[in-house]
Amino acid sequence: MALARRRTSRAGGHGPVSAAFARVSAVAITVALAVLPQVPAAAKDLGVRGETWAxxxxxxxxxxxxxxxxxxxSGAMAAIEDEARARVRARLETPEPVAGIAPATELRSRLVDPSVVLDxxxxxxxxxxxxxxxxxxNPLDHTPFSRDLLFIDGRRDRxxxxxxxxxxxxxxVLLAGRPLELARRHGRPIFFDQGGRLTARFGLAATPVEVRREGARLRVTEVPIPDDGAGP
Structure with missing residues:
Protein backbone atom coordinates (compact mmCIF):
# COMPACT_ATOMS: atom_id res chain seq x y z
CA MET A 1 0.00 0.00 0.00
CA ALA A 2 2.85 2.37 0.85
CA LEU A 3 4.57 1.41 -2.42
CA ALA A 4 1.44 2.25 -4.32
CA ARG A 5 1.18 5.66 -2.69
CA ARG A 6 4.84 6.40 -3.51
CA ARG A 7 4.34 5.54 -7.18
CA THR A 8 1.21 7.65 -7.34
CA SER A 9 3.08 10.70 -5.99
CA ARG A 10 5.85 10.40 -8.57
CA ALA A 11 3.45 9.89 -11.44
CA GLY A 12 1.06 12.73 -10.55
CA GLY A 13 3.73 15.44 -10.18
CA HIS A 14 2.00 17.06 -7.20
CA GLY A 15 3.97 15.44 -4.38
CA PRO A 16 6.45 17.02 -1.96
CA VAL A 17 9.41 16.49 -4.33
CA SER A 18 7.72 18.28 -7.25
CA ALA A 19 6.68 21.21 -5.08
CA ALA A 20 10.20 21.58 -3.72
CA PHE A 21 11.67 21.48 -7.25
CA ALA A 22 9.26 24.19 -8.40
CA ARG A 23 10.26 26.43 -5.47
CA VAL A 24 13.96 25.98 -6.23
CA SER A 25 13.43 26.78 -9.94
CA ALA A 26 11.51 29.96 -9.14
CA VAL A 27 14.27 31.13 -6.79
CA ALA A 28 16.94 30.41 -9.45
CA ILE A 29 15.11 32.41 -12.12
CA THR A 30 14.61 35.35 -9.74
CA VAL A 31 18.30 35.40 -8.83
CA ALA A 32 19.30 35.24 -12.51
CA LEU A 33 17.07 38.18 -13.43
CA ALA A 34 18.48 40.20 -10.56
CA VAL A 35 22.08 39.48 -11.50
CA LEU A 36 21.96 39.89 -15.31
CA PRO A 37 21.49 43.70 -15.42
CA GLN A 38 24.56 44.09 -13.23
CA VAL A 39 26.85 42.31 -15.72
CA PRO A 40 29.16 44.94 -17.28
CA ALA A 41 29.08 45.43 -21.09
CA ALA A 42 31.66 43.44 -22.99
CA ALA A 43 32.52 46.26 -25.49
CA LYS A 44 35.92 47.87 -25.05
CA ASP A 45 38.17 50.38 -26.82
CA LEU A 46 40.55 48.38 -28.99
CA GLY A 47 42.79 51.38 -29.62
CA VAL A 48 44.11 52.65 -32.97
CA ARG A 49 46.04 50.49 -35.37
CA GLY A 50 48.21 52.05 -38.09
CA GLU A 51 48.90 55.69 -38.91
CA THR A 52 46.13 58.32 -39.03
CA TRP A 53 45.87 61.68 -40.79
CA ALA A 54 43.62 64.68 -40.20
CA SER A 74 42.32 89.91 -62.20
CA GLY A 75 39.55 91.34 -64.40
CA ALA A 76 38.77 87.92 -65.85
CA MET A 77 35.27 87.97 -64.35
CA ALA A 78 34.37 91.13 -66.26
CA ALA A 79 35.69 89.55 -69.45
CA ILE A 80 33.55 86.43 -68.87
CA GLU A 81 30.45 88.56 -68.28
CA ASP A 82 31.13 90.62 -71.40
CA GLU A 83 31.55 87.45 -73.44
CA ALA A 84 28.27 86.02 -72.13
CA ARG A 85 26.42 89.25 -72.95
CA ALA A 86 27.96 89.25 -76.42
CA ARG A 87 26.76 85.68 -77.07
CA VAL A 88 23.22 86.52 -75.96
CA ARG A 89 23.23 89.67 -78.05
CA ALA A 90 24.47 87.75 -81.08
CA ARG A 91 21.63 85.23 -80.75
CA LEU A 92 19.12 88.07 -80.54
CA GLU A 93 20.64 89.97 -83.44
CA THR A 94 21.04 86.95 -85.70
CA PRO A 95 18.78 84.06 -84.67
CA GLU A 96 19.18 80.61 -86.17
CA PRO A 97 17.27 80.56 -89.50
CA VAL A 98 14.24 78.31 -89.78
CA ALA A 99 15.33 75.26 -91.75
CA GLY A 100 13.79 74.10 -95.02
CA ILE A 101 12.58 77.48 -96.34
CA ALA A 102 13.15 78.48 -99.99
CA PRO A 103 12.05 81.44 -102.14
CA ALA A 104 8.50 81.07 -103.48
CA THR A 105 8.44 80.18 -107.18
CA GLU A 106 4.70 80.31 -107.91
CA LEU A 107 1.53 81.84 -106.54
CA ARG A 108 -0.14 79.26 -104.33
CA SER A 109 -2.99 79.67 -101.87
CA ARG A 110 -4.73 77.35 -99.43
CA LEU A 111 -7.05 77.52 -96.44
CA VAL A 112 -5.96 76.38 -92.99
CA ASP A 113 -8.34 75.47 -90.18
CA PRO A 114 -6.68 76.63 -86.92
CA SER A 115 -9.04 74.55 -84.77
CA VAL A 116 -7.59 72.28 -82.11
CA VAL A 117 -9.08 69.28 -80.29
CA LEU A 118 -8.49 69.32 -76.54
CA ASP A 119 -6.73 66.25 -75.20
CA ASN A 138 -11.32 77.44 -83.10
CA PRO A 139 -9.18 80.30 -81.72
CA LEU A 140 -10.71 82.65 -84.29
CA ASP A 141 -14.05 82.33 -82.47
CA HIS A 142 -12.52 83.88 -79.35
CA THR A 143 -9.53 85.95 -80.50
CA PRO A 144 -9.57 88.80 -83.03
CA PHE A 145 -7.24 88.37 -85.99
CA SER A 146 -7.17 91.93 -87.29
CA ARG A 147 -3.59 92.02 -88.59
CA ASP A 148 -2.24 89.93 -91.44
CA LEU A 149 0.94 87.94 -90.87
CA LEU A 150 3.75 88.42 -93.39
CA PHE A 151 6.48 85.78 -93.27
CA ILE A 152 9.69 86.71 -95.07
CA ASP A 153 13.38 85.92 -95.37
CA GLY A 154 14.98 89.05 -93.93
CA ARG A 155 18.22 88.38 -95.82
CA ARG A 156 16.48 89.10 -99.12
CA ASP A 157 15.93 92.82 -99.71
CA ARG A 158 13.09 92.18 -102.17
CA VAL A 173 7.76 87.83 -89.06
CA LEU A 174 11.22 86.77 -90.20
CA LEU A 175 12.19 83.17 -90.84
CA ALA A 176 15.81 84.23 -91.37
CA GLY A 177 17.78 87.45 -91.02
CA ARG A 178 18.39 90.14 -88.41
CA PRO A 179 15.09 91.33 -86.88
CA LEU A 180 16.53 93.93 -84.49
CA GLU A 181 18.62 95.57 -87.19
CA LEU A 182 15.65 95.78 -89.57
CA ALA A 183 13.44 97.14 -86.79
CA ARG A 184 15.94 99.90 -86.04
CA ARG A 185 16.39 100.71 -89.71
CA HIS A 186 12.69 100.93 -90.57
CA GLY A 187 11.32 102.15 -87.25
CA ARG A 188 8.71 99.43 -86.73
CA PRO A 189 8.48 96.16 -84.80
CA ILE A 190 9.75 93.12 -86.67
CA PHE A 191 9.50 89.67 -85.14
CA PHE A 192 11.22 86.32 -85.61
CA ASP A 193 9.70 82.83 -85.64
CA GLN A 194 11.91 81.39 -82.90
CA GLY A 195 12.10 77.62 -83.16
CA GLY A 196 9.91 77.63 -86.29
CA ARG A 197 6.67 77.09 -84.35
CA LEU A 198 4.50 79.25 -86.61
CA THR A 199 6.23 77.80 -89.65
CA ALA A 200 5.21 74.31 -88.55
CA ARG A 201 1.70 75.44 -87.55
CA PHE A 202 0.98 76.90 -91.00
CA GLY A 203 3.03 74.35 -92.94
CA LEU A 204 5.30 76.96 -94.53
CA ALA A 205 7.99 75.89 -97.01
CA ALA A 206 8.66 79.13 -98.91
CA THR A 207 8.69 82.92 -98.49
CA PRO A 208 7.23 85.44 -98.75
CA VAL A 209 3.89 84.30 -97.36
CA GLU A 210 0.78 86.23 -96.42
CA VAL A 211 -1.59 84.81 -93.78
CA ARG A 212 -4.95 86.52 -93.41
CA ARG A 213 -8.30 85.67 -91.88
CA GLU A 214 -11.06 84.39 -94.12
CA GLY A 215 -14.13 83.62 -92.04
CA ALA A 216 -13.38 80.85 -89.55
CA ARG A 217 -10.20 79.84 -91.38
CA LEU A 218 -6.88 81.35 -92.41
CA ARG A 219 -5.76 81.78 -95.99
CA VAL A 220 -2.05 81.09 -96.52
CA THR A 221 -0.68 82.52 -99.78
CA GLU A 222 2.83 82.13 -101.17
CA VAL A 223 3.77 85.15 -103.30
CA PRO A 224 6.68 84.80 -105.73
CA ILE A 225 8.77 87.94 -106.23
CA PRO A 226 10.46 88.34 -109.62
CA ASP A 227 14.22 88.65 -109.49
CA ASP A 228 15.01 92.12 -110.84
CA GLY A 229 18.73 91.62 -110.44
CA ALA A 230 19.06 94.17 -107.65
CA GLY A 231 20.16 92.88 -104.27
CA PRO A 232 20.22 89.33 -102.95
Missing part, protein backbone atom coordinates in the same frame (compact mmCIF):
# COMPACT_ATOMS: atom_id res chain seq x y z
CA UNK A 55 40.93 65.43 -42.84
CA UNK A 56 42.52 68.14 -44.97
CA UNK A 57 39.96 68.43 -47.82
CA UNK A 58 39.06 72.13 -48.33
CA UNK A 59 35.45 73.29 -48.18
CA UNK A 60 33.99 73.43 -51.70
CA UNK A 61 32.21 76.75 -51.14
CA UNK A 62 35.39 78.33 -49.84
CA UNK A 63 37.26 77.13 -52.92
CA UNK A 64 34.61 78.59 -55.23
CA UNK A 65 34.54 81.89 -53.36
CA UNK A 66 38.32 82.15 -53.52
CA UNK A 67 38.29 81.37 -57.25
CA UNK A 68 35.61 83.97 -57.97
CA UNK A 69 37.47 86.57 -55.93
CA UNK A 70 40.64 85.82 -57.87
CA UNK A 71 38.80 86.18 -61.20
CA UNK A 72 37.26 89.46 -60.07
CA UNK A 73 40.60 90.92 -58.97
CA UNK A 120 -7.72 67.05 -71.60
CA UNK A 121 -10.33 68.95 -69.62
CA UNK A 122 -9.82 72.69 -69.24
CA UNK A 123 -10.94 74.04 -65.88
CA UNK A 124 -11.01 77.41 -64.18
CA UNK A 125 -8.95 77.89 -60.98
CA UNK A 126 -12.06 77.14 -58.90
CA UNK A 127 -12.51 73.79 -60.67
CA UNK A 128 -15.37 74.84 -62.95
CA UNK A 129 -15.24 72.93 -66.23
CA UNK A 130 -14.57 75.31 -69.11
CA UNK A 131 -14.16 72.76 -71.91
CA UNK A 132 -14.14 68.98 -71.81
CA UNK A 133 -11.54 66.75 -73.43
CA UNK A 134 -12.42 66.06 -77.06
CA UNK A 135 -13.94 69.52 -77.58
CA UNK A 136 -13.00 71.16 -80.88
CA UNK A 137 -12.06 74.83 -80.46
CA UNK A 159 11.08 90.34 -99.55
CA UNK A 160 11.69 93.04 -96.95
CA UNK A 161 10.51 95.71 -99.39
CA UNK A 162 7.46 93.61 -100.30
CA UNK A 163 6.46 93.32 -96.62
CA UNK A 164 7.03 97.00 -95.86
CA UNK A 165 4.97 98.09 -98.87
CA UNK A 166 1.96 95.87 -98.12
CA UNK A 167 -1.18 97.97 -97.46
CA UNK A 168 -3.17 97.62 -94.28
CA UNK A 169 -2.14 96.54 -90.78
CA UNK A 170 0.29 93.64 -90.78
CA UNK A 171 2.87 91.98 -88.57
CA UNK A 172 6.20 91.11 -90.19
Missing amino acids: IAEPDLLQVLEARLLELER RDVRLPDGTLLAAAGTRL EVTWALDRPGPATI
Whole structure:
Protein backbone atom coordinates (compact mmCIF):
# COMPACT_ATOMS: atom_id res chain seq x y z
CA MET A 1 0.00 0.00 0.00
CA ALA A 2 2.85 2.37 0.85
CA LEU A 3 4.57 1.41 -2.42
CA ALA A 4 1.44 2.25 -4.32
CA ARG A 5 1.18 5.66 -2.69
CA ARG A 6 4.84 6.40 -3.51
CA ARG A 7 4.34 5.54 -7.18
CA THR A 8 1.21 7.65 -7.34
CA SER A 9 3.08 10.70 -5.99
CA ARG A 10 5.85 10.40 -8.57
CA ALA A 11 3.45 9.89 -11.44
CA GLY A 12 1.06 12.73 -10.55
CA GLY A 13 3.73 15.44 -10.18
CA HIS A 14 2.00 17.06 -7.20
CA GLY A 15 3.97 15.44 -4.38
CA PRO A 16 6.45 17.02 -1.96
CA VAL A 17 9.41 16.49 -4.33
CA SER A 18 7.72 18.28 -7.25
CA ALA A 19 6.68 21.21 -5.08
CA ALA A 20 10.20 21.58 -3.72
CA PHE A 21 11.67 21.48 -7.25
CA ALA A 22 9.26 24.19 -8.40
CA ARG A 23 10.26 26.43 -5.47
CA VAL A 24 13.96 25.98 -6.23
CA SER A 25 13.43 26.78 -9.94
CA ALA A 26 11.51 29.96 -9.14
CA VAL A 27 14.27 31.13 -6.79
CA ALA A 28 16.94 30.41 -9.45
CA ILE A 29 15.11 32.41 -12.12
CA THR A 30 14.61 35.35 -9.74
CA VAL A 31 18.30 35.40 -8.83
CA ALA A 32 19.30 35.24 -12.51
CA LEU A 33 17.07 38.18 -13.43
CA ALA A 34 18.48 40.20 -10.56
CA VAL A 35 22.08 39.48 -11.50
CA LEU A 36 21.96 39.89 -15.31
CA PRO A 37 21.49 43.70 -15.42
CA GLN A 38 24.56 44.09 -13.23
CA VAL A 39 26.85 42.31 -15.72
CA PRO A 40 29.16 44.94 -17.28
CA ALA A 41 29.08 45.43 -21.09
CA ALA A 42 31.66 43.44 -22.99
CA ALA A 43 32.52 46.26 -25.49
CA LYS A 44 35.92 47.87 -25.05
CA ASP A 45 38.17 50.38 -26.82
CA LEU A 46 40.55 48.38 -28.99
CA GLY A 47 42.79 51.38 -29.62
CA VAL A 48 44.11 52.65 -32.97
CA ARG A 49 46.04 50.49 -35.37
CA GLY A 50 48.21 52.05 -38.09
CA GLU A 51 48.90 55.69 -38.91
CA THR A 52 46.13 58.32 -39.03
CA TRP A 53 45.87 61.68 -40.79
CA ALA A 54 43.62 64.68 -40.20
CA ILE A 55 40.93 65.43 -42.84
CA ALA A 56 42.52 68.14 -44.97
CA GLU A 57 39.96 68.43 -47.82
CA PRO A 58 39.06 72.13 -48.33
CA ASP A 59 35.45 73.29 -48.18
CA LEU A 60 33.99 73.43 -51.70
CA LEU A 61 32.21 76.75 -51.14
CA GLN A 62 35.39 78.33 -49.84
CA VAL A 63 37.26 77.13 -52.92
CA LEU A 64 34.61 78.59 -55.23
CA GLU A 65 34.54 81.89 -53.36
CA ALA A 66 38.32 82.15 -53.52
CA ARG A 67 38.29 81.37 -57.25
CA LEU A 68 35.61 83.97 -57.97
CA LEU A 69 37.47 86.57 -55.93
CA GLU A 70 40.64 85.82 -57.87
CA LEU A 71 38.80 86.18 -61.20
CA GLU A 72 37.26 89.46 -60.07
CA ARG A 73 40.60 90.92 -58.97
CA SER A 74 42.32 89.91 -62.20
CA GLY A 75 39.55 91.34 -64.40
CA ALA A 76 38.77 87.92 -65.85
CA MET A 77 35.27 87.97 -64.35
CA ALA A 78 34.37 91.13 -66.26
CA ALA A 79 35.69 89.55 -69.45
CA ILE A 80 33.55 86.43 -68.87
CA GLU A 81 30.45 88.56 -68.28
CA ASP A 82 31.13 90.62 -71.40
CA GLU A 83 31.55 87.45 -73.44
CA ALA A 84 28.27 86.02 -72.13
CA ARG A 85 26.42 89.25 -72.95
CA ALA A 86 27.96 89.25 -76.42
CA ARG A 87 26.76 85.68 -77.07
CA VAL A 88 23.22 86.52 -75.96
CA ARG A 89 23.23 89.67 -78.05
CA ALA A 90 24.47 87.75 -81.08
CA ARG A 91 21.63 85.23 -80.75
CA LEU A 92 19.12 88.07 -80.54
CA GLU A 93 20.64 89.97 -83.44
CA THR A 94 21.04 86.95 -85.70
CA PRO A 95 18.78 84.06 -84.67
CA GLU A 96 19.18 80.61 -86.17
CA PRO A 97 17.27 80.56 -89.50
CA VAL A 98 14.24 78.31 -89.78
CA ALA A 99 15.33 75.26 -91.75
CA GLY A 100 13.79 74.10 -95.02
CA ILE A 101 12.58 77.48 -96.34
CA ALA A 102 13.15 78.48 -99.99
CA PRO A 103 12.05 81.44 -102.14
CA ALA A 104 8.50 81.07 -103.48
CA THR A 105 8.44 80.18 -107.18
CA GLU A 106 4.70 80.31 -107.91
CA LEU A 107 1.53 81.84 -106.54
CA ARG A 108 -0.14 79.26 -104.33
CA SER A 109 -2.99 79.67 -101.87
CA ARG A 110 -4.73 77.35 -99.43
CA LEU A 111 -7.05 77.52 -96.44
CA VAL A 112 -5.96 76.38 -92.99
CA ASP A 113 -8.34 75.47 -90.18
CA PRO A 114 -6.68 76.63 -86.92
CA SER A 115 -9.04 74.55 -84.77
CA VAL A 116 -7.59 72.28 -82.11
CA VAL A 117 -9.08 69.28 -80.29
CA LEU A 118 -8.49 69.32 -76.54
CA ASP A 119 -6.73 66.25 -75.20
CA ARG A 120 -7.72 67.05 -71.60
CA ASP A 121 -10.33 68.95 -69.62
CA VAL A 122 -9.82 72.69 -69.24
CA ARG A 123 -10.94 74.04 -65.88
CA LEU A 124 -11.01 77.41 -64.18
CA PRO A 125 -8.95 77.89 -60.98
CA ASP A 126 -12.06 77.14 -58.90
CA GLY A 127 -12.51 73.79 -60.67
CA THR A 128 -15.37 74.84 -62.95
CA LEU A 129 -15.24 72.93 -66.23
CA LEU A 130 -14.57 75.31 -69.11
CA ALA A 131 -14.16 72.76 -71.91
CA ALA A 132 -14.14 68.98 -71.81
CA ALA A 133 -11.54 66.75 -73.43
CA GLY A 134 -12.42 66.06 -77.06
CA THR A 135 -13.94 69.52 -77.58
CA ARG A 136 -13.00 71.16 -80.88
CA LEU A 137 -12.06 74.83 -80.46
CA ASN A 138 -11.32 77.44 -83.10
CA PRO A 139 -9.18 80.30 -81.72
CA LEU A 140 -10.71 82.65 -84.29
CA ASP A 141 -14.05 82.33 -82.47
CA HIS A 142 -12.52 83.88 -79.35
CA THR A 143 -9.53 85.95 -80.50
CA PRO A 144 -9.57 88.80 -83.03
CA PHE A 145 -7.24 88.37 -85.99
CA SER A 146 -7.17 91.93 -87.29
CA ARG A 147 -3.59 92.02 -88.59
CA ASP A 148 -2.24 89.93 -91.44
CA LEU A 149 0.94 87.94 -90.87
CA LEU A 150 3.75 88.42 -93.39
CA PHE A 151 6.48 85.78 -93.27
CA ILE A 152 9.69 86.71 -95.07
CA ASP A 153 13.38 85.92 -95.37
CA GLY A 154 14.98 89.05 -93.93
CA ARG A 155 18.22 88.38 -95.82
CA ARG A 156 16.48 89.10 -99.12
CA ASP A 157 15.93 92.82 -99.71
CA ARG A 158 13.09 92.18 -102.17
CA GLU A 159 11.08 90.34 -99.55
CA VAL A 160 11.69 93.04 -96.95
CA THR A 161 10.51 95.71 -99.39
CA TRP A 162 7.46 93.61 -100.30
CA ALA A 163 6.46 93.32 -96.62
CA LEU A 164 7.03 97.00 -95.86
CA ASP A 165 4.97 98.09 -98.87
CA ARG A 166 1.96 95.87 -98.12
CA PRO A 167 -1.18 97.97 -97.46
CA GLY A 168 -3.17 97.62 -94.28
CA PRO A 169 -2.14 96.54 -90.78
CA ALA A 170 0.29 93.64 -90.78
CA THR A 171 2.87 91.98 -88.57
CA ILE A 172 6.20 91.11 -90.19
CA VAL A 173 7.76 87.83 -89.06
CA LEU A 174 11.22 86.77 -90.20
CA LEU A 175 12.19 83.17 -90.84
CA ALA A 176 15.81 84.23 -91.37
CA GLY A 177 17.78 87.45 -91.02
CA ARG A 178 18.39 90.14 -88.41
CA PRO A 179 15.09 91.33 -86.88
CA LEU A 180 16.53 93.93 -84.49
CA GLU A 181 18.62 95.57 -87.19
CA LEU A 182 15.65 95.78 -89.57
CA ALA A 183 13.44 97.14 -86.79
CA ARG A 184 15.94 99.90 -86.04
CA ARG A 185 16.39 100.71 -89.71
CA HIS A 186 12.69 100.93 -90.57
CA GLY A 187 11.32 102.15 -87.25
CA ARG A 188 8.71 99.43 -86.73
CA PRO A 189 8.48 96.16 -84.80
CA ILE A 190 9.75 93.12 -86.67
CA PHE A 191 9.50 89.67 -85.14
CA PHE A 192 11.22 86.32 -85.61
CA ASP A 193 9.70 82.83 -85.64
CA GLN A 194 11.91 81.39 -82.90
CA GLY A 195 12.10 77.62 -83.16
CA GLY A 196 9.91 77.63 -86.29
CA ARG A 197 6.67 77.09 -84.35
CA LEU A 198 4.50 79.25 -86.61
CA THR A 199 6.23 77.80 -89.65
CA ALA A 200 5.21 74.31 -88.55
CA ARG A 201 1.70 75.44 -87.55
CA PHE A 202 0.98 76.90 -91.00
CA GLY A 203 3.03 74.35 -92.94
CA LEU A 204 5.30 76.96 -94.53
CA ALA A 205 7.99 75.89 -97.01
CA ALA A 206 8.66 79.13 -98.91
CA THR A 207 8.69 82.92 -98.49
CA PRO A 208 7.23 85.44 -98.75
CA VAL A 209 3.89 84.30 -97.36
CA GLU A 210 0.78 86.23 -96.42
CA VAL A 211 -1.59 84.81 -93.78
CA ARG A 212 -4.95 86.52 -93.41
CA ARG A 213 -8.30 85.67 -91.88
CA GLU A 214 -11.06 84.39 -94.12
CA GLY A 215 -14.13 83.62 -92.04
CA ALA A 216 -13.38 80.85 -89.55
CA ARG A 217 -10.20 79.84 -91.38
CA LEU A 218 -6.88 81.35 -92.41
CA ARG A 219 -5.76 81.78 -95.99
CA VAL A 220 -2.05 81.09 -96.52
CA THR A 221 -0.68 82.52 -99.78
CA GLU A 222 2.83 82.13 -101.17
CA VAL A 223 3.77 85.15 -103.30
CA PRO A 224 6.68 84.80 -105.73
CA ILE A 225 8.77 87.94 -106.23
CA PRO A 226 10.46 88.34 -109.62
CA ASP A 227 14.22 88.65 -109.49
CA ASP A 228 15.01 92.12 -110.84
CA GLY A 229 18.73 91.62 -110.44
CA ALA A 230 19.06 94.17 -107.65
CA GLY A 231 20.16 92.88 -104.27
CA PRO A 232 20.22 89.33 -102.95
